[in-house]
Amino acid sequence: MSSKHQKVRIGISVGDFNGIGPEIIMKSLNDKSITDFFTPVIFGSGKLFTYQKNIFKLPVNFNYITEASQAQPGKLNMVNLWKDNVNVDLGKPTEESTKMAIDSLEAATEALVKGDIDVLVTAPINKDEMLKQGFKHAGHTGYLEEKFGKKGLMFLVTDDLKVAVSTHHIPISEVAANISKEKIKKQIKLLNQCLIEDFQLQRPKIAVLGLNPHAGDGGAIGKEETEIIEPAIKELFDNGIMAFGPFPADSFFQPNKYKNYDAVLAMYHDQGLAPFKTLAYEEGVNYTAGLPFIRTSPDHGVAYDIAGKNIADERSFSEAIFMGIKIFKNRSDYKDLMTNRLQPKKMVSENGIDEDLPEETE
Template sequence: MSNRKQKPIIGISIGDINGIGAEVTMKALLDNRIMRLVTPVIYGHGKAMAFYRKQLELEDFNFMQIRSVDEVHHKKVNLVNVLEESPEVMPGVETQESGKMALAALNQAIGDMKAGKIDGLVTAPLNKNNINSPEKKFIGHTEYLTEAFGSEDSLMFLVAPDIRVGLVTGHIPITQIEKKLTSENIRKKLNLMLNSLENDFGINKPKVAVLGLNPHAGEDGLLGKEEIEIINPVIREFKDHGKLVFGPYPADGFFGMMHQKKFDGVLAMYHDQGLIPFKSLAFDSGVNFTAGLPIVRTSPDHGTAYNIAGKNIADEGSMREAIFQAYDIIKNRGNWESEEGEG
């Protein structure tokens, strides 16, 4: 991404317009600190945003509709209509129309990022049920973006001030974890985490904890041999190369004793092992970051929350942090330099 004289442009794909994505986006962008740092471009539809502005009585939120990101205004919240037809907004209701809008918003943002027109992408939550089609199976943002940008692999990396958790296996049934939990996969995810901690978060010689798979980390083979046969050899390999990698730790005791505060990152073996403690500790401030991609993508760590959509009670903290985190990673990667010479 070549430097411009203005602020970095952050694209925001609006997600499911019947969920809380529009609400948390609008509330987050009312924070003047964000507007001083970045230029936001919402990929969605003006009718949906106008509906929620009125519904939620957010009269101070204003946006400028543009035909494409080429017309971006650096002192405004910009909005690109991703579909010609006006969507029907039905807070809390799953519709095929809202799924179509969410996918169109994501795809247009991806296209603009590939063209170098935006510097980072923040994805608001969508619904996998109404976004899927017989032609294209949508497992999740992480997998979709990994394929879209031709990356061999990526890391689902949940980050907050006091905890960063990455996953060896992500959106797969728990019955498939054993098949996917190989030395090679653990090695790949550890490398992705270490590289991200250094390049995206600016941490020199990061210290990483690796969790075990089984209760009590297998208890010396009594409760499972994956720690002895698969996980331990990879940890020793990284240590032999001078990396600060430790474990495997029993997940319950590790988080119960708040040991995550002693490490720069924690590698969990499967989705719920990492996300349950993460969301318990950092739900309002947590950010989902896709490490290992050539682009910067973050998102809030919550879903569409249909049950509270349109009620003006959704907390925008995670969305706000996702935008701040995207900005920080862009700077840490050296992809942006401000007019004052910050890098």
């Protein structure tokens, strides 16, 4: 892991190269001063990126290495995973682009575990195509949870708006069966700790949305609020966690409401992501909270419809990089603070004399 005096090493997986992944990666790294802030390590293909940088007329040059531990500060490092030519078919997924997305993610994750990079930033993937090629998870989150042996939480963040979702990529018909009092309690606790450690909020306020329209209307439109969500919130609030709700989702995301809270826990994917992407699409970052390592990504997909047209907006990817750096430094500061806390002094010595009190004088 980088020391405080070294630049943070940002590992980048390339996603589906027939989408906008390589374009937004190179646009984010195009500023010559970018390596003053961090050390990029791309897990990709030199020939692929050379081909695409010529399409987009981006004057980026890479330092080719065989493993992440060889990355040099001040350069755009690329772990050259594939030395053969690749067939680029911009605008649609292929078996080759899907396999490369899987290989890039696996290599980057291995480097993260080994400590050769500090933060993982993932370019967009095609989940359906990856499942067809033997990938066992419907997205990055499940894959990283399995790799790290710990449950994470999908957390969409900007400086002003932070939204987590209780259930991820499952059919809407299965959402109610996948929430429980204990699960919601664990997620709010995780969210609370994440806000303290990763975002330096001393006593965060967390809003929890209801599952049903109008948050159930007291049980008239569903019992999940009264039987599951409210009891979880009350129990945590009584134990010092500032959790509030459940709030009706249809009216919560008005500026004068959501800005009163540091984060929001939505019950299902679109309940949280639809308003988030409406309010913060260009600057939003997808952060997997609760894992021992830091992973961020842009809040959009592969965008096949604009691939190769040189119109992809890199701002969300750039935000993902700098949010990853910010979280890494915040987490490091928190660990230092906890390590260096003043320990309570032992007030009484073994002989029973209090050594911290001044001796009496005659």
